[in-house]
Amino acid sequence: MGKEHNGRSPSVTALGPLQLVQFGQNRAEKVLDLQKDLLDACDEANRDWITRLRSEVRLWSEFATKLAMAQTIPEVAEAYGECLSHRAQLVAEDGQRLFAEGQKIVDTVTSVMSSSSRIENSKESSGSSIV
Numbered sequence: 289m290g291k292e293h294n295g296r297s298p299s300v301t302a303l304g305p306l307q308l309v310q311f312g313q314n315r316a317e318k319v320l321d322l323q324k325d326l327l328d329a330c331d332e333a334n335r336d337w338i339t340r341l342r343s344e345v346r347l348w349s350e351f352a353t354k355l356a357m358a359q360t361i362p363e364v365a366e367a368y369g370e371c372l373s374h375r376a377q378l379v380a381e382d383g384q385r386l387f388a389e390g391q392k393i394v395d396t397v398t399s400v401m402s403s404s405s406r407i408e409n410s411k412e413s414s415g416s417s418i419v
Contacts, residue, residue, distance in 0.1 A: 321400055322396070326393065329393055333389045336389075337385075340378070340381075340385070344378065347371065347375065351371040354371075
């Protein structure tokens with residue numbers, strides 16, 4: 289097919305028109321797959337954060353209600369302590385969620401890149417390499 293260059297597969301410039309079109313289609317499909325997977329991950333993260341925001345609103349609403357009903361300093365202190373405790377728990381969950389979402393995005397990109405690499409390697413071994 290094309291000339292070998294330093295033991296590597298042929299360059300894009302050594303491809304024929306049909307091979308170049310196939311190369312472009314393959315790359316475009318991989319980019320679209322990656323974009324779809326990333327948008328799905330972002331959509332899921334968005335739903336999670338909306339749920340999280342609702343939890344935050346509920347927390348502060350409950351706190352305001354407890355403060356309004358409190359009649360003594362110890363009751364105010366108890367309401368404040370409960371609110372802070374719950375808020376600390378939410379912040380810890382936020383950190384875990386951020387890490388998990390970041391890991392999911394890295395996994396998505398890695399998966400698409402490695403599947404693309406496997407396709408390219410299988411084409412090289414069958415003699416129809418396109419870089």
